[in-house]
Protein backbone atom coordinates (compact mmCIF):
# COMPACT_ATOMS: atom_id res chain seq x y z
CA UNK A 1 0.00 0.00 0.00
CA UNK A 2 1.22 3.46 -0.94
CA UNK A 3 0.05 6.89 0.19
CA UNK A 4 -1.59 7.33 -3.25
CA UNK A 5 -3.82 4.32 -2.53
CA UNK A 6 -5.32 5.77 0.66
CA UNK A 7 -8.40 7.44 -0.91
CA UNK A 8 -9.56 4.17 -2.47
CA UNK A 9 -8.66 2.21 0.65
CA UNK A 10 -10.86 4.55 2.71
CA UNK A 11 -13.83 3.86 0.36
CA UNK A 12 -13.42 0.14 1.00
CA UNK A 13 -12.85 0.77 4.72
CA UNK A 14 -16.17 2.70 4.94
CA UNK A 15 -18.01 -0.14 3.20
CA UNK A 16 -16.50 -2.69 5.54
CA UNK A 17 -16.47 -1.18 9.04
CA UNK A 18 -18.88 0.76 11.25
CA UNK A 19 -16.01 2.82 12.72
CA UNK A 20 -13.73 3.21 9.70
CA UNK A 21 -10.17 4.44 10.01
CA UNK A 22 -9.57 7.94 8.65
CA UNK A 23 -7.22 8.86 5.81
CA UNK A 24 -4.93 10.38 8.46
CA UNK A 25 -4.82 7.06 10.32
CA UNK A 26 -3.71 5.20 7.20
CA UNK A 27 -1.25 7.96 6.36
CA UNK A 28 0.29 7.65 9.80
CA UNK A 29 0.52 3.88 9.44
CA UNK A 30 2.35 4.16 6.09
CA UNK A 31 4.69 6.99 7.00
CA UNK A 32 5.30 6.92 10.78
CA UNK A 33 4.70 3.45 12.13
CA UNK A 34 7.85 1.40 11.78
CA UNK A 35 5.97 -1.75 12.84
CA UNK A 36 3.24 -1.45 10.18
CA UNK A 37 3.02 -3.44 6.94
CA UNK A 38 0.08 -3.03 4.56
CA UNK A 39 -0.80 -4.93 1.38
CA UNK A 40 -3.32 -4.09 -1.30
CA UNK A 41 -5.06 -6.60 -3.55
CA UNK A 42 -5.62 -5.57 -7.17
CA UNK A 43 -7.89 -7.14 -9.77
CA UNK A 44 -7.75 -5.86 -13.35
CA UNK A 45 -5.84 -2.82 -12.12
CA UNK A 46 -8.41 -1.90 -9.44
CA UNK A 47 -7.79 -2.07 -5.71
CA UNK A 48 -10.42 -4.48 -4.38
CA UNK A 49 -8.99 -5.28 -0.97
CA UNK A 50 -6.28 -4.61 1.57
CA UNK A 51 -4.92 -5.88 4.82
CA UNK A 52 -2.35 -4.83 7.32
CA UNK A 53 -0.45 -5.84 10.39
CA UNK A 54 2.00 -4.71 12.99
CA UNK A 55 5.12 -6.81 13.29
CA UNK A 56 6.57 -6.70 16.79
CA UNK A 57 9.49 -9.07 17.39
CA UNK A 58 8.18 -12.53 16.45
CA UNK A 59 4.47 -11.62 16.64
CA UNK A 60 2.25 -10.26 13.90
CA UNK A 61 -0.94 -8.43 14.85
CA UNK A 62 -3.48 -8.06 12.04
CA UNK A 63 -5.00 -4.57 12.22
CA UNK A 64 -7.54 -4.80 9.42
CA UNK A 65 -8.52 -6.81 6.37
CA UNK A 66 -11.31 -6.04 3.94
CA UNK A 67 -12.51 -6.98 0.48
CA UNK A 68 -14.73 -4.58 -1.49
CA UNK A 69 -18.33 -5.69 -0.95
CA UNK A 70 -18.95 -6.49 -4.65
CA UNK A 71 -15.99 -8.89 -4.69
CA UNK A 72 -16.66 -10.87 -1.52
CA UNK A 73 -17.33 -14.61 -1.54
CA UNK A 74 -14.79 -15.38 -4.29
CA UNK A 75 -11.95 -16.65 -2.08
CA UNK A 76 -10.15 -13.32 -2.39
CA UNK A 77 -10.19 -12.69 1.35
CA UNK A 78 -8.65 -16.09 1.85
CA UNK A 79 -5.92 -15.31 -0.69
CA UNK A 80 -5.24 -12.00 0.98
CA UNK A 81 -4.93 -13.69 4.40
CA UNK A 82 -2.47 -16.19 2.90
CA UNK A 83 -0.40 -13.28 1.58
CA UNK A 84 -0.50 -11.50 4.94
CA UNK A 85 0.59 -14.66 6.72
CA UNK A 86 3.34 -15.23 4.14
CA UNK A 87 4.56 -11.67 4.64
CA UNK A 88 4.51 -12.18 8.41
CA UNK A 89 6.66 -15.32 8.06
CA UNK A 90 9.01 -13.48 5.70
CA UNK A 91 9.37 -10.70 8.27
CA UNK A 92 10.20 -13.20 11.01
CA UNK A 93 6.89 -13.79 12.78
CA UNK A 94 6.27 -17.05 14.59
CA UNK A 95 2.72 -16.26 15.72
CA UNK A 96 -0.09 -14.12 14.43
CA UNK A 97 -3.05 -12.62 16.28
CA UNK A 98 -6.15 -10.50 15.64
CA UNK A 99 -9.40 -9.36 17.22
CA UNK A 100 -12.79 -9.97 15.66
CA UNK A 101 -16.31 -8.91 16.66
CA UNK A 102 -18.35 -11.68 18.25
CA UNK A 103 -21.05 -10.93 15.63
CA UNK A 104 -18.66 -11.20 12.66
CA UNK A 105 -19.19 -14.89 12.00
CA UNK A 106 -17.99 -14.64 8.37
CA UNK A 107 -14.57 -13.34 9.40
CA UNK A 108 -14.36 -15.86 12.26
CA UNK A 109 -14.96 -18.69 9.78
CA UNK A 110 -12.26 -17.33 7.48
CA UNK A 111 -9.80 -17.09 10.38
CA UNK A 112 -10.66 -20.59 11.65
CA UNK A 113 -9.98 -21.89 8.15
CA UNK A 114 -6.59 -20.16 8.21
CA UNK A 115 -5.61 -21.89 11.46
CA UNK A 116 -6.65 -19.25 14.00
CA UNK A 117 -7.96 -20.46 17.34
CA UNK A 118 -9.99 -18.35 19.83
CA UNK A 119 -7.86 -17.51 22.85
CA UNK A 120 -9.98 -15.12 24.89
CA UNK A 121 -12.35 -12.16 24.93
CA UNK A 122 -11.78 -8.42 25.21
CA UNK A 123 -14.98 -7.29 26.91
CA UNK A 124 -16.62 -4.21 25.37
CA UNK A 125 -13.68 -3.70 22.99
CA UNK A 126 -15.69 -1.99 20.23
CA UNK A 127 -16.67 1.51 21.30
CA UNK A 128 -19.55 1.97 18.80
CA UNK A 129 -21.79 -0.69 20.37
CA UNK A 130 -19.80 -2.11 23.29
CA UNK A 131 -19.43 -5.44 21.54
CA UNK A 132 -16.80 -7.92 22.77
CA UNK A 133 -13.79 -8.89 20.67
CA UNK A 134 -12.70 -12.48 20.30
CA UNK A 135 -8.90 -12.69 20.40
CA UNK A 136 -7.58 -15.30 17.97
CA UNK A 137 -4.06 -16.66 17.49
CA UNK A 138 -2.34 -18.87 14.92
CA UNK A 139 1.13 -20.38 14.88
CA UNK A 140 2.93 -19.76 11.62
CA UNK A 141 4.97 -22.48 10.03
CA UNK A 142 7.61 -22.34 7.35
CA UNK A 143 6.46 -22.03 3.78
CA UNK A 144 5.85 -25.46 2.31
CA UNK A 145 7.78 -26.53 -0.79
CA UNK A 146 4.82 -25.50 -2.97
CA UNK A 147 5.07 -21.98 -1.59
CA UNK A 148 1.81 -22.14 0.35
CA UNK A 149 1.63 -21.53 4.05
CA UNK A 150 0.73 -24.18 6.55
CA UNK A 151 -0.71 -23.36 9.94
CA UNK A 152 -0.75 -25.44 13.05
Ligand SMILES: CC(C)(COP(=O)(O)OP(=O)(O)OC[C@H]1O[C@@H](n2cnc3c(N)ncnc32)[C@H](O)[C@@H]1OP(=O)(O)O)[C@@H](O)C(=O)NCCC(=O)NCCS
Pocket residue numbers: 016017064065066067068071072073074075076077078079099100101104105106107109110111113
Ligand atom coordinates in the same frame (compact mmCIF):
# COMPACT_ATOMS: atom_id res chain seq x y z
C1 LIG B 1 -14.05 -11.08 6.01
C2 LIG B 1 -13.79 -10.86 4.51
C3 LIG B 1 -12.41 -10.21 4.33
C4 LIG B 1 -13.80 -12.23 3.82
O1 LIG B 1 -13.45 -12.03 2.46
P1 LIG B 1 -14.17 -12.86 1.27
O2 LIG B 1 -13.37 -12.65 0.05
O3 LIG B 1 -15.60 -12.49 1.21
O4 LIG B 1 -14.05 -14.37 1.80
P2 LIG B 1 -13.66 -15.65 0.94
O5 LIG B 1 -14.53 -15.73 -0.28
O6 LIG B 1 -12.18 -15.67 0.71
O7 LIG B 1 -14.09 -16.83 1.93
C5 LIG B 1 -13.13 -17.43 2.78
C6 LIG B 1 -13.85 -18.11 3.92
O8 LIG B 1 -14.52 -17.12 4.70
C7 LIG B 1 -15.77 -17.66 5.18
N1 LIG B 1 -16.89 -16.97 4.51
C8 LIG B 1 -16.81 -16.10 3.47
N2 LIG B 1 -18.05 -15.65 3.16
C9 LIG B 1 -18.91 -16.27 4.01
C10 LIG B 1 -20.33 -16.22 4.18
N3 LIG B 1 -21.11 -15.44 3.41
N4 LIG B 1 -20.88 -16.96 5.17
C11 LIG B 1 -20.11 -17.74 5.96
N5 LIG B 1 -18.76 -17.85 5.84
C12 LIG B 1 -18.18 -17.12 4.87
C13 LIG B 1 -15.76 -19.11 4.78
O9 LIG B 1 -15.09 -19.85 5.77
C14 LIG B 1 -14.94 -19.07 3.51
O10 LIG B 1 -14.38 -20.31 3.18
P3 LIG B 1 -15.31 -21.38 2.38
O11 LIG B 1 -15.88 -20.66 1.21
O12 LIG B 1 -14.35 -22.47 2.00
O13 LIG B 1 -16.35 -21.83 3.36
C15 LIG B 1 -14.90 -9.99 3.85
O14 LIG B 1 -16.14 -10.58 4.13
C16 LIG B 1 -14.92 -8.55 4.34
O15 LIG B 1 -14.23 -7.69 3.80
N6 LIG B 1 -15.76 -8.27 5.37
C17 LIG B 1 -15.91 -6.90 5.90
C18 LIG B 1 -14.69 -6.51 6.69
C19 LIG B 1 -14.42 -7.45 7.83
O16 LIG B 1 -15.33 -7.93 8.52
N7 LIG B 1 -13.12 -7.71 8.06
C20 LIG B 1 -12.68 -8.54 9.15
C21 LIG B 1 -12.62 -7.74 10.38
S1 LIG B 1 -11.98 -8.68 11.76
